[in-house]
Amino acid sequence: MLNKLITLAFIALLASSNNVVAEDVELPILSGIGGEFSAVDADGEAIEFSDFAGNVVVIAFGYTNCADICPFTLGYLKRLYSELTVDEQQKIKVVFVTIDPEYDTPGHLKDFIGHFNKDFIGLSGSQEQIDYILSLYQARYNKLSILDVPTQNIRRVNPKLFADDDEVKEDKASLYSHSVTLYLIDKEGFTRSLEYTGTPVGDFTGKIRQLINE
């Protein structure tokens, strides 16, 4: 009985300390970052950013042919998401916007994003749509040419055995440099904080909870 009381007191203390931390964080509206846009979701349906109204949103930019930071960021967001309660998860949208819509078609994005979490939302669209979204968030990307980052005949494991069209296409995979900021957006669509994959999960979830409870 005493153990149960101590446990309950400890949980209550933790809960109250979390609230204090959340209340102490200032999250001003970051004017000039974000806004209304249209895109295509992973089911191929047209979507407007305002469709997310009423939800806290986390937006990340990347592409599926990215080997390092994008899968790591999505893994980080998965850990972040798992720290939230089921009720909180229903009040947040985690959105991954591709910078390579030519390759990252809605169906491909759905399969890729689903590996991390079925609730995560992949957005594609026309290049014009993507470029506009990036401009809204002051995010950037640069396509690296094959000459800049060789993807063939460099440290190849095994000699090329096939040279059909598929193989040639694979070798021409586009690589990009791109912005890695994570945008935390409130229920009214205002950007309130800029985070990174290195942000301590506890700090990030605290801010998310603060915006959910506003």
Next chain:
Amino acid sequence: MNSLRCMVKTLMAVFFVTLLAFSHNSYADKQANIEIETFWVVLPPNVARSTAGYGIIKNTGDEPDTLLAIRSDGGSVMLHKTDIKSGMARMLHMDNMIIEPGTELVLEPMSYHLMFTDLCPIIFTKGGAVKLSFEFKRAGIIELTVPLRPSWQ
């Protein structure tokens, strides 16, 4: 068809690595000390065309050594570095990486990493493992098998 290609590629890779191992025995400096630790490779989504590997390469010897090549049964491998400046991540290809004596090259997310392309789907399965072969100028060839893990673990 992809599986058949991968099998053929894997066989060729094994043959190629074995051939190199024999050929490099003649000049590999056995005094050079390279230790490779805690390597793992990210289990990619089924539709992914690339993935990354991480770990530590230590030079415990008295002479610098150069990482000449990395080979794997899982696909083509390059040493890359993600360089983040002003909120932008750019990928740099690292060629002939020199590891000074008494130092270590740490491969970790958002920094140095092995970039795998031309992935063999029969290798990249849940609970699977990837064979890696590191070729050094002095230490010769070091082979190991490393686990596949999701990026969130």
